[in-house]
Amino acid sequence: MEKIPMTPAGFTALESELKMRQQEERPRIIAAISEARAHGDLSENAEYHAAKEAQSHNEGRIAELEDKLSRAEVIDVTKLHGTKIKFGATVTLVDEDTEEKRTYQIVGDMEADVKLGRISISSPIARALIGKDVGDTVEVMAPGGARSYEVVGVRFG
Structure with a gap:
């Protein structure tokens, strides 16, 4: 597992982005999926597909941030x-x-x-x-x- 060098400020910025994506973005996307689902037929529901795509992008970024933070070597x-x-x-x-x-x-x-x-x-x-x-x-x-x-x-x- 290769360490990733970063400054304390860089580490804090990544932590902040991770927190925002988990605590703000994730619930917002889930609500958008629920609302789009309520519109009925999912096969032709552009809002639903857009929300699912946003969810996929957000979850991918969360995984990337968690990986980077776990391998971070903070250098003061x-x-x-x-x-x-x-x-x-x-x-x-x-x-x-x-x-x-x-x-x-x-x-x-x-x-x-x-x-x-x-x-x-x-x-x-x-x-x-x-x-x-x-x-x-x-x-x-x-x-x-x-x-x-x-x-x-x-x-x-």
């Missing part, structure tokens, strides 16, 4: 330190071509969101950064071609 990034890049690090990079500065936090797959500056530990850029130090240059094969970044900052917490 506030207790980490040093200058080497590892899981949980917030890294500041400078694109060597455009001089554009970017900051990313390396997080678990389930909590990654590039718009919020959180990249997955399994992403190409994160894999290239792991083990590097401030001042190192990193070559990353991105979808748009090779990019070169200089690490200008590493912090935790």
